[in-house]
Amino acid sequence: MFKVTHHLTAAVVGALMLAQSILMPVATPRKDAAPAPKPAVVAMVTPEPVANPAPQAKGKLIVIDPGHGGSDPGALHQSGNGQADVTEEDANLAVALRLADMLRADGYEVQLTRSTDTEVVPGSKAADLQKRVDIANEAGADVLISVHHNAAANKSARGTEVWYCSDRPFGAENERLAKAVNEALVRNLREAGYDTVDLGVKDDSKAGHFAITGPNLARPSEMPSIIGEALYITNDQDAAQLKRPEGIEALARGYFEGIKVYFGDA
Numbered sequence: 001m002f003k004v005t006h007h008l009t010a011a012v013v014g015a016l017m018l019a020q021s022i023l024m025p026v027a028t029p030r031k032d033a034a035p036a037p038k039p040a041v042v043a044m045v046t047p048e049p050v051a052n053p054a055p056q057a058k059g060k061l062i063v064i065d066p067g068h069g070g071s072d073p074g075a076l077h078q079s080g081n082g083q084a085d086v087t088e089e090d091a092n093l094a095v096a097l098r099l100a101d102m103l104r105a106d107g108y109e110v111q112l113t114r115s116t117d118t119e120v121v122p123g124s125k126a127a128d129l130q131k132r133v134d135i136a137n138e139a140g141a142d143v144l145i146s147v148h149h150n151a152a153a154n155k156s157a158r159g160t161e162v163w164y165c166s167d168r169p170f171g172a173e174n175e176r177l178a179k180a181v182n183e184a185l186v187r188n189l190r191e192a193g194y195d196t197v198d199l200g201v202k203d204d205s206k207a208g209h210f211a212i213t214g215p216n217l218a219r220p221s222e223m224p225s226i227i228g229e230a231l232y233i234t235n236d237q238d239a240a241q242l243k244r245p246e247g248i249e250a251l252a253r254g255y256f257e258g259i260k261v262y263f264g265d266a
C-alpha cells in the first residue's frame, strides 16, 4: 500500500528474511509439489537437471520494483508485544530478490529499482515513485512488476490481489499480465500449504490511479505494469507466510510463473 506510516522497521527480521532469500539455491527442487502418480515407466524418465548453468536468453527485460524502503517501511504487522515483526519494505525486497534470481536463471534480463533497504529517492514520495517508473522506461523494460503487500484497518482482511490499469494504450495486455500473475500467486501459495483468499485482479482506473500503474505521472510507464498485493501484512495468517522461507519462495515463484505465462514461455 502507498501509505505513510510513522513506525520504524523490524530490521533484524527483514535481514533474516533477506538472508534466507539470498542463501536459498537458485534451482532448489520444490518441496511442496504434490507427488505425481508414478507410471511403470517412471524409471526411464530423465530427472530434471538441478541447475541450468547457461540459460537461453529470452530477450525480455523485467524491471522489478520492491515497494517502499529506507525511512518508508510500508505496511507493518505487529506481534503480541506491539513491535513490528514483519515490515512491507523487507517482505517486498525478499520476494523481489528471489524473483530476480529465478528470472535470471531462466534467461530473463532483470533490473531492480532497489536491491537494499533504501528509498529510490529519499525525502520525496512523489519523486521516489516517478523515479521507479523512470528506471523502467529508461531501461526499455518489457514489463514493470511492483512488489507490494496489502494493509487494512480491519485485521481480518486477507487475500491476494493484483492491480493493473485498463486506461492505458496497452490496457488489454496489462490485464492479461495481472491475471497471469494473480493466478500463479494464488496457486503457488496454495501449493505451499496456505489457502489464500483469491481477491482477483483490480483495475486502478476504477479506484483512483496508482502512480506505478496509472497514466497520471508526468512520465507514466511505457509498458504494462502491475502492483502485486500478494498478502495482507496486517493479517496474522497472511503475515505468517512472510515469516517463513516457503512463503517467500511461493510468492517469488508465483510472480515468476505468471510472467512466463504472459510471455508465452510457460
Ligand SMILES: [Zn+2]
Pocket: 001, 002, 003, 067, 068, 074, 075, 088, 148, 149
Ligand atoms: Zn505498499
